[in-house]
Amino acid sequence: MARISYMEAARQALAEEMRRDPLVWAVGEDLGRGGVFGQYRGLVEEFGSARISDAPISEAAILGASVGAAMMGTRPVVEMRFSDFALCAVDELVNQAAKARFMFGGQTRVPMVVREPIGMWRSSAAQHSQSLESWYAHIPGLVVACPATPADNKGMLKSAIRCDDPVVYMEHKNLWPLEDEVPDGEHLVPFGVARTLREGRDVTIVSWSAQVHVCARAAETLAQHRIEAEVIDLRTLWPWDQETVLASVSRTGRLLIAHEAVQVGGFGAEIAAVTAEWLGAKVRRLGAPRAPIGYAPTVEDAVRVTEAATVAAVREMVGR
Amino acid sequence: MARISYMEAARQALAEEMRRDPLVWAVGEDLGRGGVFGQYRGLVEEFGSARISDAPISEAAILGASVGAAMMGTRPVVEMRFSDFALCAVDELVNQAAKARFMFGGQTRVPMVVREPIGMWRSSAAQHSQSLESWYAHIPGLVVACPATPADNKGMLKSAIRCDDPVVYMEHKNLWPLEDEVPDGEHLVPFGVARTLREGRDVTIVSWSAQVHVCARAAETLAQHRIEAEVIDLRTLWPWDQETVLASVSRTGRLLIAHEAVQVGGFGAEIAAVTAEWLGAKVRRLGAPRAPIGYAPTVEDAVRVTEAATVAAVREMVGR
Amino acid sequence: MSETPRRNIDIARLRAHHLTMCRIRALEEAALRGLGDKVVLGAIHPSIGQEAVAAGVVGALRRDDILLSTHRGHGHTLAKGASSEAMLRELFGRVGGNCGGKGGSMHIADFEVGMLGANGVVGANIVIAAGAAHAIKLKGEDKVVCCIFGDGAINRGPFLEGLNWAAVFGLPVLFVCEDNGFAATTRTASMTAGGGPAVRARAIGLPAEEVDGNDVLAVEDTAQAMIAAIRAGGGPRFLHAKTYRLTGHTGVDTAPYRPADEVAARKREEPILRAADLLRGAGVAEAEIEADRIAAEAEMSAAYDAAIAAPFPGPEAAFLDVQDVGSPALGAF
Amino acid sequence: MSETPRRNIDIARLRAHHLTMCRIRALEEAALRGLGDKVVLGAIHPSIGQEAVAAGVVGALRRDDILLSTHRGHGHTLAKGASSEAMLRELFGRVGGNCGGKGGSMHIADFEVGMLGANGVVGANIVIAAGAAHAIKLKGEDKVVCCIFGDGAINRGPFLEGLNWAAVFGLPVLFVCEDNGFAATTRTASMTAGGGPAVRARAIGLPAEEVDGNDVLAVEDTAQAMIAAIRAGGGPRFLHAKTYRLTGHTGVDTAPYRPADEVAARKREEPILRAADLLRGAGVAEAEIEADRIAAEAEMSAAYDAAIAAPFPGPEAAFLDVQDVGSPALGAF
Numbered sequence A, B: 001m002a003r004i005s006y007m008e009a010a011r012q013a014l015a016e017e018m019r020r021d022p023l024v025w026a027v028g029e030d031l032g033r034g035g036v037f038g039q040y041r042g043l044v045e046e047f048g049s050a051r052i053s054d055a056p057i058s059e060a061a062i063l064g065a066s067v068g069a070a071m072m073g074t075r076p077v078v079e080m081r082f083s084d085f086a087l088c089a090v091d092e093l094v095n096q097a098a099k100a101r102f103m104f105g106g107q108t109r110v111p112m113v114v115r116e117p118i119g120m121w122r123s124s125a126a127q128h129s130q131s132l133e134s135w136y137a138h139i140p141g142l143v144v145a146c147p148a149t150p151a152d153n154k155g156m157l158k159s160a161i162r163c164d165d166p167v168v169y170m171e172h173k174n175l176w177p178l179e180d181e182v183p184d185g186e187h188l189v190p191f192g193v194a195r196t197l198r199e200g201r202d203v204t205i206v207s208w209s210a211q212v213h214v215c216a217r218a219a220e221t222l223a224q225h226r227i228e229a230e231v232i233d234l235r236t237l238w239p240w241d242q243e244t245v246l247a248s249v250s251r252t253g254r255l256l257i258a259h260e261a262v263q264v265g266g267f268g269a270e271i272a273a274v275t276a277e278w279l280g281a282k283v284r285r286l287g288a289p290r291a292p293i294g295y296a297p298t299v300e301d302a303v304r305v306t307e308a309a310t311v312a313a314v315r316e317m318v319g320r
Numbered sequence C, D: 001m002s003e004t005p006r007r008n009i010d011i012a013r014l015r016a017h018h019l020t021m022c023r024i025r026a027l028e029e030a031a032l033r034g035l036g037d038k039v040v041l042g043a044i045h046p047s048i049g050q051e052a053v054a055a056g057v058v059g060a061l062r063r064d065d066i067l068l069s070t071h072r073g074h075g076h077t078l079a080k081g082a083s084s085e086a087m088l089r090e091l092f093g094r095v096g097g098n099c100g101g102k103g104g105s106m107h108i109a110d111f112e113v114g115m116l117g118a119n120g121v122v123g124a125n126i127v128i129a130a131g132a133a134h135a136i137k138l139k140g141e142d143k144v145v146c147c148i149f150g151d152g153a154i155n156r157g158p159f160l161e162g163l164n165w166a167a168v169f170g171l172p173v174l175f176v177c178e179d180n181g182f183a184a185t186t187r188t189a190s191m192t193a194g195g196g197p198a199v200r201a202r203a204i205g206l207p208a209e210e211v212d213g214n215d216v217l218a219v220e221d222t223a224q225a226m227i228a229a230i231r232a233g234g235g236p237r238f239l240h241a242k243t244y245r246l247t248g249h250t251g252v253d254t255a256p257y258r259p260a261d262e263v264a265a266r267k268r269e270e271p272i273l274r275a276a277d278l279l280r281g282a283g284v285a286e287a288e289i290e291a292d293r294i295a296a297e298a299e300m301s302a303a304y305d306a307a308i309a310a311p312f313p314g315p316e317a318a319f320l321d322v323q324d325v326g327s328p329a330l331g332a333f
């Protein structure tokens, strides 16, 4: 076990996979100087500029060229910088990458990882803060991963690179500096297997990405109110671990889903709906109001799903 | 009352609004020859090519230029041809049109209508058949309209053109020839008010767009099984008429939501979640499997939400 | 244009092109028949009148070279070596179609022969082609990628982004603008500013040439020289081939937006007639020329009958080849 | 570049530009101070060294003309007439900021003075600007739209689509490529193929010129002539202004990716020094030149103090100005 940051975990994952497989390469703006957040630091020195490739500011080409390169047998890791800029390449991701295998009747595959950092990050305002993971969960052909910890950012990025499906890989910008233990040696985290970070009998709290940490803190607080919350980190939204969630809710009888994304049409709705369909359990969601994210901290904070809101929602559900 | 087609209703709506307001104009590929489906037929003759404007195959410019033109006080009606091609202009719609008013602190508005025909339409396959309405319902700043009838396509398009918010206006391609009565004179349908097309006490069925007609037929069939279904056409997904839906489900105790879009992450999840949260009622969704839409009729039909499936789902819920 | 100065003609080569063009023509006539017979289900975009671009450009490619096409891609696909029966099966949505009936005309593809797909989104393949070439360069192979697109596509962002990408990375790709004068019902010239496709390409740093796209030998010659330069490591090239779409935009478009005499005049310059004239001029017997047409029609007629007898895929095909992880075939929906 | 031949200088005009440039410089230095003081909250992109583009181009616009800018838009915005205090309030996220504190640096805008916004998405404003000009043409007004973007933006699809749009519809818009040599940490030349911005623009049919972007009078002269042609109905024009970014990409970027001597050399050519030299050469007293700098700094220092004293918006601002129908302010979420 080594204690490393969420960013360093991803850097190591990519380096290990690039050493293992010469067909893995990364492409995006500024990668040669370490990438916009430093998550590619040192890699061009080891792998050269053909495999850690700079790119023009051409999101459609970055993503679209990677589709072609993936169909031709390489395994591109595509850096979109902010998930917001990936909106400049939606045709390439949704009409092309996600559908090529199907519409060509299985003649090809598109093994690519599209890194789209999400989330609010120090007053970045409406065009640099979005969390649109539910969009991609709605698109057949795509895998959607949202790691919450350094260990998962290592193990899931490695799994994503080895996956033969296009993976939308959403790191949370606020987690870059987060440090934690990461297993030594080959560490792979499978998709579709949730992580139960805390057990509890009163309520199930499901979340992913940075919001998991808010929920974990809320669970601490709830414990002081003698409410034992089970906290589940979903890790991947597609596939998502229905089994773990439904089993937990069967025990607790109550489900709260919390995510940073806008509540209306967020992926919490899918989980709530499935749970209601299968168990008829009490469900409740916490997501952002349907408003863009503002610059001023007061405005930004107004759409944040907080620990206090999480605690309050659970207490109301449990009735104490 | 005149009996006209869904397509003709929209044509009339646009013509009436263009006569009423000289700042309304339409832009898109091939409009000068009536548009790809004929929905602009005859309009260039009346309004000239500056107001019924052709466009290059430049989806980003069609949408982005309309944002600029809307900010400068005109009211563009933007034709995207197939909602699938609107994926070439997502930055312009989601990062720009939807957010400009907010991020500029209310200094501007973006009154535009983005017409994005949706749905399966005679073996059009994976890139010409999508229904992505739930995406736009998730985006703050946008209004999402999905008319199901000629009368609504007239009254809602007129409301959309008069709306000061950007409206994603999704006509269903299969409905173009559908004929029905449309009220004479000024006919405006407000947003956020659902239409109950059939009353019933046993189950509430909520739907929108072409799927409404499937549900209506299913309700007929169900009546033969002595099941009285209340069928609600939501008309707009944002805002959506929670009041009507929740009131109906309070009476029936059961809710089925049916839509043509992929079920996972579809807007049905939102409605199911809200209903479960507020009423704890039995909910069930019917949407497409999470698969792209194929060309062969057998493959296409395999992902269709059918009348039979609707009937079966309701019978299972009701238990008879 | 029929006054093109006579060259020393390689008769065998021209004959082969003539046959290819006849096969494309016959395939698309069969497809149109299938539309009338309601066995072609979705939209089709015929390339009748444009066959010299397919025959000439693809004739200059090696079999292991890569081709990407457009919604109007039947000719390119057939020329690259796809089976006509598999193509008609695909258009009819049947088992044994190139895409198992799941793609149809707009997504026709045959990866076996290096044909990486038509595309339903105008211009989308330009960046994908650049990426295919990027992979070739990364792997150190000597294949060339050829991407054909229409004159309408040069107004889409990916045209700029894809050409710049190919030039910046020095990739082995030939971009071919198949200019038929129209984007659906719109005269492309009315919506395109500046000096045209080749001028735009040059401004992005690609050597570019214009060619009479109805002259199959001229197309092949020019493409051949460019492909040789590309294969030698010279980076991307751009070919602007001018032709004319003799049919409507789709199989059901009667194209009332253009005068009949324009179409009639263009019909006299169509590439199969011109190739036949050249063959005749070079002394090839009328019967031999006619034999190409007859062989092509016989092939397509047989392919039609075989395709129409093929079954539709079962509904389970709807859930196959979506994805490995979280596949709907595993009930994950 | 300092050997530019001396012209007959309009001293008053140059003096005005000098003051504008000093004000921009002082504003951005105040913003950087705010970053250090942690009162500027999000990223800022200083335009230090590029002030002549803002002063020259905007100097050629009428007050009712329209301006669109980039993420590096403080200078453009101030030159167009926005209040420095309102701008600092915006950067500090306060009430009374141009966008009520909801936009910050990357979305700074002042519609009162025709400044339709910075943009956080590179290149996005190019199509929006074309559309603003489209509206002007539809309404028959004689305003001109000016859209400034960076050299990195010319590789994005909207560059092609927006320029073609403006040319096809003959719209009153001046596109200005403010070329500072970099796109973030990347030398733009390394990722841009072909002859550069002006060559690309000409290929799309726009008359284009290059200008020394550190020479404020040259910038203004060229822009003025182009704007006159545009206002006369001549359609869009393109101006390529070459300058240099003296700071890092953002307020926190130390730009280790470029040699110190390169920066030092470029510093000697920076536009404020050059304007001051010209003024000196034209006989303006040192004290007067110095007075501009002092006035600018005094203005920004006062603005800083006022802005820092302003309150943050209340949380309810998060729900205002989202939309009319289904507004979250109505509890509709």
Ligand SMILES: Cc1ncc(C[n+]2csc(CCOP(=O)(O)OP(=O)(O)O)c2C)c(N)n1
Pocket (backbone or CB within 6 Å): B029, B057, B059, B081, B085, B088, C045, C070, C071, C072, C120, C121, C122, C123, C149, C150, C151, C152, C153, C154, C180, C182, C183, C184, C188
């Ligand atoms: C991005 C996009 N916009 C619009 C369309 C609709 N469309 C299909 S073909 C076509 C015309 C294309 O013209 P061109 O590129 O010249 O090819 P051609 O059809 O002439 O072969 C259009 C507008 C589309 N498929 N994709």
Ligand SMILES: Cc1ncc(C[n+]2csc(CCOP(=O)(O)OP(=O)(O)O)c2C)c(N)n1
Pocket (backbone or CB within 6 Å): A029, A057, A059, A081, A085, A088, D045, D070, D071, D072, D120, D121, D122, D123, D149, D150, D151, D152, D153, D154, D180, D182, D183, D184, D188, D245
């Ligand atoms: C579409 C998009 N891609 C990437 C970015 C990240 N980004 C912000 S500024 C910048 C560099 C822009 O370079 P240029 O256009 O030359 O403007 P400059 O910063 O030099 O003024 C990049 C890549 C972005 N904001 N938008």
Ligand SMILES: [Mg+2]
Pocket (backbone or CB within 6 Å): C150, C151, C152, C178, C179, C180, C181, C182, C183, C184, C188
């Ligand atoms: Mg064409």
Ligand SMILES: [Mg+2]
Pocket (backbone or CB within 6 Å): D150, D151, D152, D178, D179, D180, D181, D182, D183, D184, D188
């Ligand atoms: Mg720059």
